[in-house]
Amino acid sequence: MFFSIETSGDIPIYEQIVRQVKLAVADGVLSGGQMLPSVRQLAADLAINSNTIARAYQELQNDRVLEPLRGRGMVVRRDALARCTKARNTLVADGVRRALADAIAGGMTRDELRELFEAELAKQEKQTAPLHAGDDSCD
Template sequence: MYFSIDTDGAVPIYEQIVRQVKLAVADGILVGGQRVPSVRQLASQLAINSNTIARAYQELQADHVLEPLRGRGMIVRRDAINRCTKARNALVADGVRRALADALAGGMTADELREVFEMELQRQSSLIGNGKSREA
């Protein structure tokens, strides 16, 4: 699994890891029973303090996304997909709320917002349909 960490951003690094693991589970990139990198491996890979990774994994355990496998590290819980899908949907809804609030405060009309939304939805759907990355 690939992590994209913004060390200068407003979101704490451990929270970025938590979000990305939940999104990976919701998207089927990580599946129930799959092992995740050890704290030491991930800390080395990302060049981040191992305590930060441990904190993210502890939160993921508390959120019932990961579970320890005695002597072998952490695995994704088999029942984590529903929780992670709900978490992803909540993150998206929050982003939409913020974008709408900013657009309306900036003077955009509902019709202008609908037009922008429909155009972008069509563009993104076409990118995904062509096998291109969502980030393209």
């Protein structure tokens, strides 16, 4: 699994990892029973403190997304999909709420918002189309 960490952002690194794992489960990139890299391996790969990875894994375990396999590491729980899908939807809804509040406070009209939304949606679909090419799970 590939993580994209923003070290200078407002979101703590451990929270970025938690979000990315939940989004990957919701999207089907990670599935139930799949192993995650060890704390040491992921810390080395991302060049961040292993305590940060351990904190993210602990939160994911508390959220019932991951479970430990004795002597092997962390694995995605087989029943994590629904929780991760709900978390993804909440995360996206929060972002939309914030963006709408900013847009309305800035005086944007409904028509301007719709136009912007449709343009951005088309742009995102075009950018992600190659990632899902040949993926018939969305049909």
